Amino acid sequence: MMTNNNSEPKYVIETQDLEIYYGDFKAVTNVNMKIEHNKITAIIGPSGCGKSTLLRAFNRMNELYAGTSIKGNVIFNGQDIYAKEVDPVEVRYRIGMVFQKPNPFPKSIYENIAWTARIHGYKGNMDELVESSLQQAALWDEVKDKLHQSGLSLSGGQQQRLCIARAISIKPEVILMDEPASALDPIATLKIEELMQELKKNYTITIVTHNMQQAARASDYTAMMMLSGEGERSGTVIEFDETKKIFTRPSDKRTEDYVTGRFG
Amino acid sequence: MKEKAVVQGFANNLDWRNRKGVFWHVIFQASTIVGIITLITLIFNVIDSAFGYVAYEARVDPDTLTMNGIPLEEQSKEQLVELLQSTLSSGAYNKLNNEKSFEDRSREEVFQVIVERIIRPKVVRVWDLWPSLTQADEIRATVAQDFPKAELDFVSWLTRDFVTRPQTSEPLTAGVRTAILGSLWTIFFTILLAFPIGVGAAIYLEEYASDNWLNRVIQTNINNLAGVPSIVYGILGLAIFVRTLEPLTSGKLFGLVDLTTANGRTVLSAGLTLGLLVLPIIIINAQEAIRAVPRSLRNASYGVGATKWQTVWSHILPNAMPGILTGTILAISRAIGETAPLVVVGASTAISFDPSSPFSKFTTLPIQIYQWTARPQAEFQSLAAAAILVLLILLLSLNASAVLLRNRFSRRF
Incomplete structure (x- = not known):
């Protein structure tokens, strides 16, 4: 079991020499980064450099893919989440996730949230919980009259906000977002970004994005990932700093090339 | 359209490509047409045999069996039993009594025995539907000339009576009730065994089993088992259910049956054997359905913990449920049509009383059809054709109900 530290630490998640493998292939190597409380941390980088793989390692979702393994540590509130005594189900309960493709359950809007709360033994007023979750996800006004329609009947952007509402209904401590806006149009994207600024007050957010403007606009810290090494190349974080600095005065030449569009 | 200028290295071969497309189109269409023609021929053949003229004579005139002025049709069960006792040899009477005592038989069943054993209407000749429609006059002339005492009727072998009457050895009074009930009882136990175990195994293999050599061996074997000839399952069923588990499958363990005649050749054994037969099919189909989620x-x-x-x-x-149900429907359809394993497990070929418990002796529709087609007389071919129609209708209605069930599941969002 994980215990909550009473003295709120500055860093919620901390990785130590993290390496992630698919079978024998080392996909991510040597990651040391600290994710700060109530901040938005963005992970950027070219396709195939291991951003999503790294994000999934933060709540052990990677274990659902056959043949993955890790070396090193992921410390969450002072506890290694890969330690033997830690149940991955509890890790995912406390570190929620929003995926690239909106994936509401094929149930009603209400049930999407109610089922999630119920499996964790929620005994309070379900109507209130559904309403407050949808309000926090800025979706309540659009769906309050059709709570019992299928979640799949909503538009893509609404579905994604429903997924966010579902994730925050169980009050996680961290929300991981894997390119949450990549399947959405610019207006829906903007809504998600505004929503993230709201959610930041209560949650720590880590987001993977392809969109550098999004990272620059929305995040406080940015991790730049890239393939490196000789021969079989694996992804690593080449620079991790305040977003402002990454986009204006990066210390690594490759970061500068990438964020200014001169890469490759 | 003006022809595109020739680009070096490219042949202008659109005509040739289109002709090739038409060629394959025709081939594929022809395959479909061959299939449809086969199906139509099959159905025509069955219907041709199932209807037509029949010429028959009574061996004993029912009017001679009138007792104290009461015609045979109105006599009570006791009178009918008496008639049997006085007409049949005591050996034949006792044999009937041993099969099922006359006390336990209903009046209708006793009357059936009288028709079968005493009156014995005899079919002298049958005609198929096609000649019956096209050569009715010639048929009448033939009957008048060759069988002056015979009656000629246009009959449908498939009637309501055919479905509700028990099996007898006289074609005119034979029915398939026994076989239908035998099939239903058998299928009930097949589903009871194969559905929960099959779905459970599929869930385990897809969601829980890790990818190691043992599970790969198991998976390969399940795939192979789906292709094992059904007669092999019959032998397996004979060894396990009929012989080894006899106390259980014969009902002796529960004391519900007559201990002197009970044996393992029961609907329970047959259902379990067919259950084993369709288990791999259900597992494979359920795995496909689960993998498709x-x-x-x-x-x-x-992701939400x-x-x-x-x-x-x-x-x-x-x-996955709609897919699982579709797979189960296919498997059950196969089980209903199975004959070989049931012959091995010991389906009775001639019983005239209905299965009434898991421990009953039984026959099934395919067994009945097989038995009738094996006989040389034309009237039994007609009975078989009618039974085939019953089997097809039974199959279609089971499938239809399963499809309805499946649609109900799919509509949940």
């Missing part, structure tokens, strides 16, 4: 749905469930069991029960099973 999108990864995004699993991610959604695990659901356990494996919660994910399987609330998301994977409901979403």
